[in-house]
Amino acid sequence: MRKTWIAALACALSFGLAACGGSAPSGATDDAPAGGVSPEGTIKIGSLHPLSGAAAADGQQMDNGAKLAVETINAAGGIAALGGAKLELLSADTQGKPEVGQSEAQRLVQEGAVGLVGTYQSAVTANVSSVAERNKVPLVIDVSTADSILEQGYKYTFRVQPSSSVLGAQAAKYLSEVSTAANTPAKTVAILHEQGPFGSGIRDSFTAQAQELGMTVGPVIAYDAASVPDLTTQMTQVKAADVDVLVVTGYYRDGVLAAQAVQTVQPGVDAVFGVANGAFDLPQFPAEVGQAGEGFFDANYHADMTKPAMQELASRYEQQYGDAIRTGAVLSYDAVQVIAQALEKAGAADPTAVRDAIASGEVDTLLASGGPIAFDDTGENRNAIPILMQVQGGAVRQVHPDSFAEAAPLYPGQPAPAAR
Structure with missing residues (x-):
């Protein structure tokens, strides 16, 4: 059978x-x-x-x-x-x-x-x-x-x-589109990222596109994903900066630490916005962190x-x-x-x-994509794109662009910030 x-x-x-x-x-x-x-x-x-x-x-x-x-x-x-x-x-x-x-x-x-x-x-x-x-x-x-x-x-x-360039630039566009559509445009952004070539590349491409879209970026805080024990100190820096959005790029373990730190510190942002985050769009993430990850976004490659x-x-x-x-x-x-x-x-x-x-060649893909897998002269998949996902009701949902959406994005994605 x-x-x-x-x-x-x-x-x-x-x-x-x-x-x-x-x-x-x-x-x-x-x-x-x-x-x-x-x-x-x-x-x-x-x-x-x-x-x-x-x-x-x-x-x-x-x-x-x-x-x-x-x-x-x-x-x-x-x-x-x-x-x-x-x-x-x-x-x-x-x-x-x-x-x-x-x-x-x-x-x-x-x-x-x-x-x-x-x-x-x-x-x-x-x-x-x-x-x-x-x-x-x-x-x-x-x-x-x-x-x-x-x-x-x-x-x-x-x-x-x-690539990092595509992921970071497209994430900045998605943040601008979703926040503007909600009449709460993101103007100031902090970035928390793992310090290796992965996190640094996302940081650079996101920052360049965000600034072109009129956002102010900073502080930018790096950490060692392999050894960081928690991210409370870094989250306290974010809270002191009084920004609209926190962008987080890293792997699964440190993504969980970021959610726990957000819950502990309450940085008062409109959204926690993952960019190629290795945790925020995985089904295991909301199950592990519970309410601490509710409303988190992630702009990332994703299975369709x-x-x-x-x-x-x-x-x-x-x-x-x-x-x-x-x-x-x-x-x-x-x-x-x-x-x-x-x-x-x-x-x-x-x-x-x-x-x-x-x-x-061209190969059909199970990913959310702009078309089949097809490589340009540099070896990049010319049809590879990220989509935007969000934790809603304890489950990860595809929310943007409309062609891939299972649900509408909820923005702000975090509880209303404390009075400033």
């Missing part, structure tokens, strides 16, 4: 893999050190994520998403252009450390991975992308926003999600829960792993699909041929 259900779901979620002939796979070698069909008849894809450490919950979700993609493709018959060859996922733990990610990426390449997906932290992805380029093995970034990664002129690195195929994948994930799916897992799912479709198009398990097929 379970095999029948998986096969039916595979058809619903498949990405148009071509039904080609069954000749011997081209590019196959006995040991396939730089990618190819293994002696066991499988094609290896490497999955690099933080499976331990502070970001392990997200990393495990993303590795699970990659596993579900491989399971879906294999259940649908494997890679038809390579005689039905099955995919094999090689999972590696980066521990959230750039040097570990680099060494693990090199190991996966040596073990024959025809492509890599990962890695969640931008600093780790920067190192992994250099390994991919040096070995001429494609890397499809599922989550890592830093613009600098694709500013190196790499030819083997591609990004599914929006209005799509039936996405609803089916979410249901399957929960049944298989006993947890609600996070968008990171969906991005990893899509990233594997990008490599799989490239294998079909290339008709060879050769990393360079796969790279060329990725660069010229």
